[in-house]
Amino acid sequence: MFLQVWAGLIDFWNYTNDTRYIPTVQEALMAQTGPDNNYMPPAYFYTLGNDDQTFWALACLTAIECGFPVPEGNSSSVYLDLAVAVWNTQVYRWDTTSCNGGLKWQVFESRSGYNYKNSISNGGFFQMSARLARYTGNQTYLDWAEKSWNWMRDVDLISSDYLVFDGTNDLINCSEVDHTVWSYNPAMLLYGTALLYNYTNGSESEMWQDRTTGLVSACADRFFTPFDNATNIMYETACEPKNNCNNDQYSFKAYLARWMSKASIVAPYISDAVSMLLKPSAEAAAGACSGGADGVTCGQKWYIGGYDGSYGIGQELSALETVQSLLLLDGEVRVNRRYPLTERQVRVRVEGRPTTTLSIPPKGAATSAGGGDGTSSAGNAQTTEADSNSRSGDGSGGGYGSGASSVKSMSIYLLAVLPLIAGFAVSTVLR
């Protein structure tokens, strides 16, 4: 988890031009590279998950996408080299002895959790692959991005309604899934699908667009508006209302804000919808950051209108990343590098003003708390759009979404068919 802090601080520099933490971030990124320069420090073998290792690589990828300075004495490609080295260790770990593939959560066999194939590890590998694909133009990374997405779909870690569940047990061949829904899991996938929508063309791009749309819509439905009077305020559904978030879970909102906003840059058609969610969330977060002796310490819950007394680095990071995401989303704000870089020879579409906008209807009366207009019922699994607004339980047992299970059955609509092939106001950029 601590690794995600550094990526957030790289973004802080990128969005504000404030250089004061650069040396600290550089030192941190270099300190944990391990003897093989692949973020496998022996001191942490006892706790090394594929996800932990990936988070370092993702910080390096953020560094190269925005041109974060390389520390003196290092090769100019050090961040890319590190990310590639991490990816190389993980592709080697793709495990076909169970579940037809997937990555195990833990790296080492002696570790508890070695038989768990989870979404954060596989989704992290997916996002790494997507970012490397776009940055380098190398087909191998694109192939693996597709492969890891398809595997997650095949074992139902990603549902047909774009819910992303926690993980699955390879001792039973992944025949059952832990249906806990954490915000960072779809968020991790969303930046990857948005990048691939941008990087690919034609029907391939449309496929990634459908997935981007599905993920944004599912996130909007699942992780915002806990109550009717807390419209569009972000919350960690699986633990905040029950007051049982652990230390890492306090930070998940940070990643949701981070990846939703970054996805909006490369898939601008979602940016209005994302702004509509992140602005109220940032406001609410600011209101929650009102505790402590300094009067600005952040609590955990943002939807209660004040400080809830639960403080820590995860809470603070969640507030930081949600607030600073507004700088990225606002096209008028000068940031260092808004559009993620690619290597010189890679061509990507650069979309200026999007020609279409994803519209997500506000969550209305369709709540299981019964404050509604009576037209929807949490228990009725046959309705379509209303049902996808229900928030009964944690999504296990099929209480969520319609059985028809396509993106179009969810409460979203596109204002126009996206003309990806012709008539699109873009320019291609050869870098």
Added chain:
Amino acid sequence: MKLGVTLTAAAAGLPVARSLQLNVNSTDSIQHSASTLAYGVMDYYTNNQSTTPPTDVGTLPPPSYWWEAAAVSIYNDLP
């Protein structure tokens, strides 16, 4: 709601807590709040002292990296 609480407290002669006072429509306000929050995040990071062991640099002290407990409990819930 926040303003109401603030005014009430002030009227009662109680000390009024600071808060971020974020205006999401003002770039300056957002940047200012972000700076305050970044400082707050970094306040939790102490492993950059001259006395920090090299293996600890870049990491956060417990309990931040001890997430195996919660994750294992999820794992143990599976059959």
